[in-house]
Amino acid sequence: MNALNAITAHFVNPELIDAILPLGNGLINDTYKIMMKGEEKPKYVLQHINDKVFTNVEMLQRNIERVTDHIRRKYEAAGLSDINRRVLHFLKADTGKTYIKEGEEYWRVMDFITDSVTQDAVTPQSAYDAGRSFGDFESLLADLKEPIGEIIPNFHNIEFRLKQLDEAISADPLGRMKDVEVQDYVKKIKELAYEMSLGERLYREGKLPKRICHCDTKVNNMLFDKEGNVLCIIDLDTIMPSFVFSDFGDFLRSAANTGAEDDPDLGNIHFNMDIYHAFLDGYLEGTKTFLLPIERENLPYAAKLFPYMQAVRFFADYINGDTYYKIQYPEHNMVRTRAQWRLFESVKRKTENGELQ
Ligand code: GN1
Ligand code: MG
Numbered sequence: 001m002n003a004l005n006a007i008t009a010h011f012v013n014p015e016l017i018d019a020i021l022p023l024g025n026g027l028i029n030d031t032y033k034i035m036m037k038g039e040e041k042p043k044y045v046l047q048h049i050n051d052k053v054f055t056n057v058e059m060l061q062r063n064i065e066r067v068t069d070h071i072r073r074k075y076e077a078a079g080l081s082d083i084n085r086r087v088l089h090f091l092k093a094d095t096g097k098t099y100i101k102e103g104e105e106y107w108r109v110m111d112f113i114t115d116s117v118t119q120d121a122v123t124p125q126s127a128y129d130a131g132r133s134f135g136d137f138e139s140l141l142a143d144l145k146e147p148i149g150e151i152i153p154n155f156h157n158i159e160f161r162l163k164q165l166d167e168a169i170s171a172d173p174l175g176r177m178k179d180v181e182v183q184d185y186v187k188k189i190k191e192l193a194y195e196m197s198l199g200e201r202l203y204r205e206g207k208l209p210k211r212i213c214h215c216d217t218k219v220n221n222m223l224f225d226k227e228g229n230v231l232c233i234i235d236l237d238t239i240m241p242s243f244v245f246s247d248f249g250d251f252l253r254s255a256a257n258t259g260a261e262d263d264p265d266l267g268n269i270h271f272n273m274d275i276y277h278a279f280l281d282g283y284l285e286g287t288k289t290f291l292l293p294i295e296r297e298n299l300p301y302a303a304k305l306f307p308y309m310q311a312v313r314f315f316a317d318y319i320n321g322d323t324y325y326k327i328q329y330p331e332h333n334m335v336r337t338r339a340q341w342r343l344f345e346s347v348k349r350k351t352e353n354g355e356l357q
Contacts, residue, residue, distance in 0.1 A: 010107075011044070012109065017035075017037070024220075025220070027325050028325075033045055033112060043112055049106040049107065049108060061097065065090065066148060089111045090109070116232065117223070125228075130222060130279060130282065131278070131286060139286060139289055142290050158200065162189075165186075176319050185311075189311070198301055208243060213244065217250045218253075219251070248299055252303050253340075257307075262335050303347050307347060318334045
């Protein structure tokens with residue numbers, strides 16, 4: 001029995017496993033699909049949990065269980081069909097927990113959602129549906145009584161991310177600060193630091209609440225059915241208290257970008273207004289029972305904040321010597337930084353023109 005089979009054996013009968021194959025392209029965790037003997041479609045998903053990023057695995061799984069149980073109960077009460085394809089379900093291991101520790105490594109297994117696909121691009125129609133889905137997701141969790149831990153403290157706190165960038169600049173382990181382009185990005189980022197920290201200031205002034213958010217609302221963290229309808233929200237690791245800006249802004253960062261997150265050709269990168277408007281309409285519909293005026297008014301700021309914050313995070317990782325994000329080639333984090341910055345500039349210009357409302 002190979003290593004992956006031995007791990008999976010804590011969750012399912014190993015005699016029935018046919019093959020375990022790579023799945024997806026996340027930047028943090030490694031994911032596999034589990035094929036069972038005599039079945040054509042994958043049955044389960046095996047995931048290695050990156051415990052350098054998610055240091056408290058017990059809290060991580062508790063958060064996810066609370067959220068998925070809560071959503072499942074509401075779907076059941078509403079008499080929804082096909083619930084197993086609409087909300088993730090994690091298997092209990094022979095330890096009684098939804099994860100195991102094997103040596104120094106953590107693993108978990110969930111059901112594979114059949115006949116589903118991920119997409120890297122959206123249409124205005126699917127952007128509207130995504131807005132509804134993430135809005136509904138927040139709305140479903142608005143009355144969750146059990147606490148949800150802040151799994152990565154200060155995850156979307158831009159002041160904290162800027163501080164981490166300062167630390168990277170001081171440490172400069174690979175001497176990357178010698179580069180003129182790198183120095184230029186430091187300058188451009190710092191010039192806008194105060195303006196971009198608006199959310200944290202509103203929070204300190206007691207004007208802006210935190211809510212239970214998904215905090216990684218990239219397009220490829222949704223499953224669609226064959227007809228292109230949103231089926232299920234996945235990648236629940238980063239669910240935590242945050243500003244609604246997280247879910248709104250991070251979705252548009254990937255969905256409204258006409259280029260790739262790491263596009264080396266900056267000419268491909270623009271902020272697509274049709275996607276913005278469609279997503280906004282869906283999101284406002286999904287959140288209408290709770291969204292406050294201060295949250296609504298600042299959604300254009302959120303659209304700007306996320307490419308800015310992601311540029312800061314990729315850039316700090318580049319200066320730190322690529323210790324956080326998986327990279328495919330040595331300059332990858334710098335290419336990502338340029339691409340996110342270009343997107344940020346595009347949104348910023350449109351915000352200043354009054355195009356984002
Ligand atoms: C990471 O693993 P993945 O690709 O779902 C990151 C997000 C970033 C994203 C950039 C825990 O998400 O915050 O936006 O990469 N997740 C974590 O693509 O840092
Ligand atoms: Mg992901």
